[in-house]
């Protein structure tokens with residue numbers, strides 16, 4: 001298929017070779033995918049996602065978790081939770097998977113320049129935030145302090161452990177990690193991610209916060225951030241809904257008046273504050 | 282819509298089966314498609330003469346008059362030009378849009394009775410060809426098909442390639458008998474499927490090759506409320522030709538207005554005569570009688586009202602009756618939601634991805650890992666109605682309802698969107714609840 005045809009039809013994937021599959025946790029894998037047809041098309045903004053198609057099985061929205069400055073490959077971190085994600089993480093390097101996108105509006109990295117950045121992630125929610133973390137380190141002088149608050153269910157479910165440790169050693173960077181259940185051998189924090197706020201050194205007046213995780217966690221985190229004095233307009237969330245097309249045609253990802261695929265997945269808190277408390281919206 | 286006065290597309294010729302179609306299934310489809318469309322060699326040229334990309338000025342063109350015989354000639358001309366003419370027919374005791382070859386295929390002398398959960402066709406003394414209102418089916422069947430293949434792919438040694446990524450239909454269609462509300466619905470789907478960041482080529486190719494012959498209503502069903510919405514019964518734009526059928530002492534005839542240069546060309550080819558003042562006056566009185574409607578929907582401040590009434594006891598009352606059957610969404614001419622299905626053949630080397638209409642009334646519609654978001658029927662009905670009457674305005678700049686009344690007629694539980702809004706606004710209890 002030619003590039004022109006790909007542009008013509010946003011619903012048709014291009015075939016990309018799976019280069020590498022890395023196990024992050026017992027159920028989560030990072031996939032590096034190369035594009036056949038040149039590097040320019042791999043440009044993406046932190047927080048954007050692709051639709052990944054496993055031949056004959058199904059297609060899923062998956063956030064790009066790699067480094068936005070590297071154009072030779074696209075990196076995804078996938079948690080195997082069902083048929084399609086299981087098929088995706090079980091593909092052998094060398095096989096091809098279908099890629100559409102990138103889609104959506106990502107993190108407001110330009111608006112965040114000149115500010116401290118607070119990253120709050122729960123579980124697989126760290127994956128869509130990792131490109132933003134890379135962005136901060138690549139343009140370190142553009143940003144103030146970087147604070148990363150990350151929660152997972154248990155120590156073995158923590159993503160990117162080596163990187164977390166490396167980031168923690170960087171200047172002007174604070175990394176706090178917690179787990180719901182520590183178990184033997186865990187000496188870190190135990191409790192939900194909001195319990196980390198008391199250890200975080202924040203300058204709310206000059207900070208932009210970016211959050212991704214389960215909705216219930218995001219509700220509590222936004223509340224905490226506001227209690228700490230963060231302005232509503234400096235809080236951003238990445239939302240998830242069922243998605244079949246990512247182009248605004250299928251209707252599945254509607255969230256109030258928003259289509260998460262094209263208006264999101266990242267939203268300023270003020271735009272969705274009214275919706276977050278609505279049950280079964 | 283001015284942009285519709287565009288270069289007409291020549292009906293497409295028989296498609297060459299692509300060399301990559303090598304699976305038995307794809308090959309079989311290629312053959313059947315090839316046989317199905319009979320191209321006319323010089324049709325493109327003739328259309329091209331009347332083509333114009335400039336805005337069409339309706340004021341410059343006096344309405345014309347044609348007889349049923351000339352309508353016959355119009356249909357024949359379109360077929361001769363390579364169009365498949367789709368129009369109303371009677372099938373299974375209901376009006377259904379199907380291919381028509383001549384005037385005799387149209388439902389002469391039929392009218393309908395519609396009420397919540399009730400539809401009956403009945404014979405009338407009036408020989409009119411368009412003397413009934415809408416059936417269950419809408420034109421989205423032809424523009425945004427209920428099922429369409431997005432692509433097929435072949436796999437070999439872990440690599441795959443996409444086959445026959447050609448979403449363009451083999452034949453151009455002339456849609457005959459498109460009512461005012463249905464044109465409004467087509468415009469609504471245009472904004473969803475063509476007007477935003479991406480263009481849906483499946484809809485786009487069908488839409489752009491379609492020739493539209495609109496018909497103004499002279500009678501409204503009891504379920505119609507286009508007047509409240511402002512979408513009818515008068516047709517204002519978006520057609521190639523606009524017919525109003527008149528049956529009175531002066532005979533059986535059609536006042537015809539062209540809406541595009543292509544429409545003018547067609548009128549010339551059927552030797553249409555200018556309409557008389559009396560005919561135009563008859564059109565106005567036909568429209569006035571269609572504007573007498575029993576149902577009303579108060580749209581003032583409706584968006585804000587529904588956003589504010591996310592919690593309202595009326596939702597529980599509706600959901601106690603709603604069967605979540607999805608009839609309303611299937612029959613609604615603006616509902617556009619779809620899902621996709623993946624399938625492989627037995628060897629696992631040939632895969633297809635198909636898109637099908639979906640409905641927000643299903644549980645799976647809102648499924649994400651861990652469970653559906655809208656588990657209750659209440660949440661699903663609320664999503665549907667709030668989308669139609671509130672969110673749509675924010676998303677696409679118009680209501681998502683055109684007042685066609687299909688969801689009222691075809692709801693087996695007789696749920697009436699206009700009544701539900703009224704009951705919620707009044708905060709009172711329905712008489713029959």
Ligand SMILES: Cc1cc2nc3c(=O)[nH]c(=O)nc-3n(C[C@H](O)[C@H](O)[C@H](O)COP(=O)(O)OP(=O)(O)OC[C@H]3O[C@@H](n4cnc5c(N)ncnc54)[C@H](O)[C@@H]3O)c2cc1C
Nearest residue numbers: 061062063077078079082083084085240241242243649650
């Ligand atoms: C914008 C966005 C970004 C995401 N980023 C990531 C990421 O980086 N890493 C990650 O692991 N997960 C991510 N997800 C979630 C991921 O898409 C779902 O976990 C995945 O679709 C579940 O599929 P499954 O078949 O394995 O699960 P199951 O729970 O078995 O689902 C069964 C079926 O439901 C359907 N389904 C379930 N969830 C969705 C969905 N969200 N959209 C469409 N269909 C669905 C599928 O058709 C699937 O076959 C993201 C979701 C969104 C919307």
Ligand code: SF4
Nearest residue numbers: 613682683685686688
């Ligand atoms: S919501 Fe009902 S009345 Fe409105 S356009 Fe759809 S089917 Fe017609």
Ligand code: SF4
Nearest residue numbers: 603604606607609692
């Ligand atoms: S409102 Fe009526 S037609 Fe629609 S899902 Fe409910 S029962 Fe079916």
